Amino acid sequence: MKHGFFDFLLSLYPKDHREMFGAEMANVLRQAAQDRRSEGIAAYLWFTFFEIAGLLAGAVALRAATLAGRSRIKPVLWIPAASSVEETERLIQRSVDCMVRAIATHQFVKARFYSEVERKLRQRLEGLKGELPH
Secondary structure, X not given: OOHHHHHHHHHOOOHHHHHHHHHHHHHHHHHHHHHHHOOOHHHHHHHHHHHHHHHHHHHHHHHHHXXXXXXXXXXXXXXXXXXXXXXXXXXXXXXXXXXXXXXXXOOHHHHHHHHHHHHHHHHHHHHHHHHOOO
């Protein structure tokens, strides 16, 4: 996926959501895509399919909420697909880094969001670790 395609998918989100989370979403998408490219074409295509589906679903949900007059609802929690312990740990570190930056710049809504992302990723990590052979 080219960077322009990421930008197109993110442009489907409402403006306020893009302003609040767009840069971080784009950075995470680009880094995850780069990571998956190094794993081979099959991994990259699988990643691309699920990310497109997730981004479209998130954009539709937010647009529907806006049309229903609930534009101030909590943003949809978007978490990139991760299939390995190592990749999930990298995503956790990225979410913590984003949370720290948000706190440092007094963007507490963003910090709360990244805290929730971290919590969900840690739950996913526990599930992945539980699936590993003993």
